[in-house]
Amino acid sequence: MAAPMELRCWGGDWGLPSLHPESLIVMVYARFSGAPLTVNTIDSSWRTAKGDVPVLISEDTVISQPAKILNFLRKQKYNADYELSAKQGADTLAYIALLEEKLCPALLHTFWVEAENYCSVTKPWFASRIAFPLSLYLPGKMSREALNRILLTKGGPPLYSLTEVEAQIYRDAKECLNLLSKRLGTSQFFFGDTPTTLDAFVFGFLAPIYKVCFPRVQLQEHLKQLPNLCRFCDDILTCYFRLTVAGHSPAGQDTADANLQKLTQLVNKESNLIEKMDDNLRKSPQHPPRKLTTLKLAAGGEEITPLNRLSP
Amino acid sequence: TAAEPWPENAALYQQLKDEQILLSDNASSLAVQAFLQMCNLPIRVVCRANAEYMSPSGKLPFIHVGNQVVSELGPIVQFVKAKGHSLSDGLDEVQKAEMKAYMELVNNMLLTAELYLQWCDDVTVEEITHPRYGSPYPWPLNRILSYQKQWEVRRKMKAIGWAGKTLEQVLEDVDQCCNALSQRLGTQPYFFNKQPTELDALVFGHLFTILTTQLITDELSEKVKNYSNLTAFCRRIEQQYFEGHDKDSSTTVAARSAKRSLLR
Numbered sequence: 001m002a003a004p005m006e007l008r009c010w011g012g013d014w015g016l017p018s019l020h021p022e023s024l025i026v027m028v029y030a031r032f033s034g035a036p037l038t039v040n041t042i043d044s045s046w047r048t049a050k051g052d053v054p055v056l057i058s059e060d061t062v063i064s065q066p067a068k069i070l071n072f073l074r075k076q077k078y079n080a081d082y083e084l085s086a087k088q089g090a091d092t093l094a095y096i097a098l099l100e101e102k103l104c105p106a107l108l109h110t111f112w113v114e115a116e117n118y119c120s121v122t123k124p125w126f127a128s129r130i131a132f133p134l135s136l137y138l139p140g141k142m143s144r145e146a147l148n149r150i151l152l153t154k155g156g157p158p159l160y161s162l163t164e165v166e167a168q169i170y171r172d173a174k175e176c177l178n179l180l181s182k183r184l185g186t187s188q189f190f191f192g193d194t195p196t197t198l199d200a201f202v203f204g205f206l207a208p209i210y211k212v213c214f215p216r217v218q219l220q221e222h223l224k225q226l227p228n229l230c231r232f233c234d235d236i237l238t239c240y241f242r243l244t245v246a247g248h249s250p251a252g253q254d255t256a257d258a259n260l261q262k263l264t265q266l267v268n269k270e271s272n273l274i275e276k277m278d279d280n281l282r283k284s285p286q287h288p289p290r291k292l293t294t295l296k297l298a299a300g301g302e303e304i305t306p307l308n309r310l311s312p
Numbered sequence: 313t314a315a316e317p318w319p320e321n322a323a324l325y326q327q328l329k330d331e332q333i334l335l336s337d338n339a340s341s342l343a344v345q346a347f348l349q350m351c352n353l354p355i356r357v358v359c360r361a362n363a364e365y366m367s368p369s370g371k372l373p374f375i376h377v378g379n380q381v382v383s384e385l386g387p388i389v390q391f392v393k394a395k396g397h398s399l400s401d402g403l404d405e406v407q408k409a410e411m412k413a414y415m416e417l418v419n420n421m422l423l424t425a426e427l428y429l430q431w432c433d434d435v436t437v438e439e440i441t442h443p444r445y446g447s448p449y450p451w452p453l454n455r456i457l458s459y460q461k462q463w464e465v466r467r468k469m470k471a472i473g474w475a476g477k478t479l480e481q482v483l484e485d486v487d488q489c490c491n492a493l494s495q496r497l498g499t500q501p502y503f504f505n506k507q508p509t510e511l512d513a514l515v516f517g518h519l520f521t522i523l524t525t526q527l528i529t530d531e532l533s534e535k536v537k538n539y540s541n542l543t544a545f546c547r548r549i550e551q552q553y554f555e556g557h558d559k560d561s562s563t564t565v566a567a568r569s570a571k572r573s574l575l576r
Contacts, residue, residue: 087495087496089492089495090492090493091410093492094416094492094496097413097416097417098412098413098416098417100416101419149471149472152468153472156370157369157370179409179412180409182406182408182409183406185406
């Protein structure tokens with residue numbers, strides 16, 4: 001039995017366990033392979049900035065970057081790929097490369113570079129989850145890094161302006177989505193009926209595009225025209241995260257149940273209290289004694305008070 | 313225009329073969345040459361010291377066909393397709409997706425590893441890259457140009473997360489990539505069985521160059537040699553498409569029997 005493992009990552013919203021693609025990849029892979037992970041989402045109570053997110057901590061080892069974390073999990077015998085043939089393993093690597101080269105730049109752009117999206121959604125969301133004063137600095141840094149990465153890998157001649165680069169990366173991303181859709185076809189997962197590393201990566205990149213509500217959504221609109229990819233995301237969310245339409249996670253479900261219990265107890269207490277008050281009122285001199293009490297005496301001392309009768 | 317037939321004087325430009333060209337550019341150039349050979353389109357290789365500056369995108373190689381200039385394998389494949397020649401028309405949609413994915417794998421891992429080795433491994437940079445890259449130019453221009461290029465490449469490596477990798481990790485990645493390619497190729501002659509495609513050209517370009525280029529150590533070529541079907545694949549393509557041509561091709565018989573030296 002492996003030592004307990006903790007995953008530190010960004011939290012979720014809009015029905016997703018995490019908004020951050022890399023964090024999502026690790027979370028969903030852990031669900032696929034049955035790895036027991038305690039997920040600690042970053043919130044404003046954290047004092048230090050975690051540079052590399054997501055981060056897996058197991059005993060003394062600290063591992064960052066999804067590929068390395070997944071490798072570590074596999075070594076701990078949490079392997080979602082054990083049924084794959086070597087050729088399918090090779091295909092996995094190739095498709096992951098395709099995702100990183102063709103889809104990732106547009107995803108980064110939608111989240112971090114597109115001005116309307118960044119200012120109205122991304123920045124407030126991330127800033128609310130980072131402690132002050134880092135919340136003033138970190139989102140801006142992440143945005144700059146995203147733009148830098150896009151320009152260094154995709155910019156350069158013959159694309160000379162940012163708009164041309166943007167046009168190119170969205171074209172590439174849409175083509176990539178089309179290719180993924182063709183590859184998935186009508187299967188449930190990319191390699192048959194059980195989910196694997198590739199499904200984790202595809203889900204990690206697609207789900208944020210699919211679910212997060214941005215003002216500028218050209219990529220989401222394109223994705224929605226590919227129903228098998230949408231179905232793929234929804235299936236994983238309902239099966240592995242048991243997320244309902246409202247977006248309650250299993251942990252949320254438990255707290256909901258606990259709340260319900262507390263509420264029921266409270267209602268019962270209240271009703272008991274009301275009964276007591278009622279009883280007192282009845283016993284008070286203003287009101288004539290009820291037939292009930294005479295009945296009680298007549299019944300020969302059987303203690304059937306209204307209070308007992310109505311308590312759960 | 314796209315309607316014009318392929319001219320006889322089409323030319324491919326790259327850097328100077330013996331003194332200047334580096335591993336990654338040689339691989340890219342060879343990939344394009346192999347692709348054009350597979351399409352049966354004649355091309356002659358022209359070596360120019362300033363080829364990098366002539367290229368419309370700054371990347372090599374580029375081809376000059378009629379009055380058009382196109383650089384890099386991806387756009388060249390599109391261009392050739394517009395002229396009516398294609399190697400991947402016979403593939404179905406899923407196979408095309410697979411082909412594109414594997415091409416990205418080669419670019420993502422092999423090409424980046426080559427760039428890393430050339431520009432981020434200090435020993436290689438000092439002994440091979442700097443002398444070669446600036447060789448056509450007098451001092452101090454040669455040093456300035458090659459430092460400038462090195463800075464540019466290192467910036468890109470940092471942006472994609474490769475700057476923190478060690479040489480061992482990079483070689484691991486190369487091994488993983490070769491393993492994937494080897495598994496995918498299996499016992500077939502080409503990646504999509506009987507007919508070569510642009511993927512075969514790309515893989516050939518990189519693997520053959522790695523196998524025949526002498527670097528500081530043999531670690532890189534050893535990684536490829538571990539997979540016998542990959543070396544057989546390279547030999548097969550070389551024999552079929554590069555021998556018996558009296559062109560000035562960078563893959564002459566001499567290259568096969570003796571490793572070409574890239575040292576000075």
